[in-house]
Amino acid sequence: MKLRLLAGVSVMALTLGWSSANAADAAAVEVPAAQNLWYVTLFGGASFPSDVKTHSDYYNQDFSMDFDTGFVVGGAVGMRINDMFRVEGELSYARYKANTYDEGIFHGYPADGDLSATYLLANVWADVAQFGDAKIYVGGGIGAAYVTADTTWGGHEYGYGSGGWGFAGQAGAGVTYALAQNIDLDFGYRFKAVSAVDFDSSRDSAAEFSNGKLNSHNLQLGVTFKF
Template identity: 30%
Template sequence: MQHKKAVLWMVFGALACPAAGWSDQAALFETQLTEPGVYVAAFGGMSFQSDSNVNLDAPGGTLGTLKFDTGSLFGGAVGYQFENPFRIEAELAHRGYDVGRVKSAGTVVPAGGDVSILSLMVNAYHDLTYDQWKPYLGIGLGVADVAWNDVTSALTPPIDHSDYVFAVQLLAGVGYELTPLITATAGYRLFGTSDPKFTARNGTVVTGKIIASEFILGLRYRF
C-alpha cells in the first residue's frame, strides 16, 4: 500500500513540475506585453515594382510591357498599441518609380516618364515579444492614387493620367526596442492594387498593374 502511495506521489510530482514551468512561462509572457498607448512611426526604403502590361481597356490585347527602375518608398503612420499583442494604425505613404523601357513582341525601346503612388492605408498588426525583439505580422487595406506621369515610348501612346484604386498590403518584419518608448524596425511589404485605368492623350483607354516588393527601415515612438 505504501509502495502504491509512493508511485502516486511520483506521478503527481512529474505532472506538477511541467505545469509549474508552463505557469512561469505564461507569467513571463504577461510581463512582456507592451504598454498601451498612441504611437507615431516613420519609414523609408526601396520598392521593386513588377513589370506592368499596358492593356487596351476594350478588347484588343496588350500594347506593351512597362519595365521600371528601382523605386523609393517613404511614409508615416499614427497608431494605437493595445495591451494585448495587437496594434492598429493609419498610414500615408508615397512610392515613386522611373519608367526605364517598354517591351512589345520581342522589341525593347527606351521609355520616359515616371509612376507615383500615394496610398492611405489602415494597417493591423500582431506583435510577438522576446526580450527587446518584437517580430510582427500585419495586413493593410486602403486606397491609392496611381499616376502615370508623361509615360511615353515609341510603342505606347503618351499617358499623363491618374486613377484611384483599392490597395492591399501584407507586412512582416521585426522591431528592436531601443528604449521603452522607441523601437527600430526592419520589414518586408508586398503591396498591390486593383488595376488602374488611364486615358492616353490620344483618347485610348488602357489599364496597368501595380504589384511591388518592398524593404523598409523605420522608427516608432510611443507616447
C-alpha cells in the same frame, strides 16, 4: 531592567525606521511603466515594382511597362489594443523611373518618365514573438491607392499618363527593437498591391490603358515614437 527595556525599544525603532526607509525607496524606484498606447512611425526604403500591364481598346492590344527600383516613404499613426495586436492608419508614397515597355509581341523598347503611387491603408499588426528588446510582427492592411504616370514610349507621343484610384492592400512582417522606453527601430518587409487602375494617354491621343496593376516588394526602415 529599565536600561534593557530602553535598549530593546531603541533597536525596534531603528529596525522599523530602516524598513520604512527601504520601502519608501522601493516605492520611488518601482514606477509603473508607461502604457505606450499610441505611436507614430516614420519610414523609408527601397521599392521593387513589377511590370505594369494594361490593355488598350484604342490600339486593340496589350501593353506592359518595366520600371527601375524606386523608393517608398511614409508614416503611420497607430494604437496598441492589447499585448499582441495594434491597429494603424498609413499614408505612404512610392515613385519609380520608367525603363522599357512592351507593345503586343514586341518587347524591350526604351521608355522615359515616371510612375508614382500614393497609399491610404488601414493596417493590423500582431507581435508574435519577443527576444529581449526585439519583437517579431506580422500583419497587413487594406485601403486604396492613387497611381499616376507621365511616360513616353520609344520617342512616340503616347504612354501611360494620368491615372486614378484603385483597391490596394499589403501584407508584411518585420522586427522592432527598443532603443529606449518610448522609441523603437522598425525594419520591415511589405508586399503592396494595387488593382484596376486606368491610365489616360500621356499626350493628345484618345487612347486609354485600362485595368493596370501595380505590385511591389518593399524593404523599409522606420523609427517609432510611443506615447
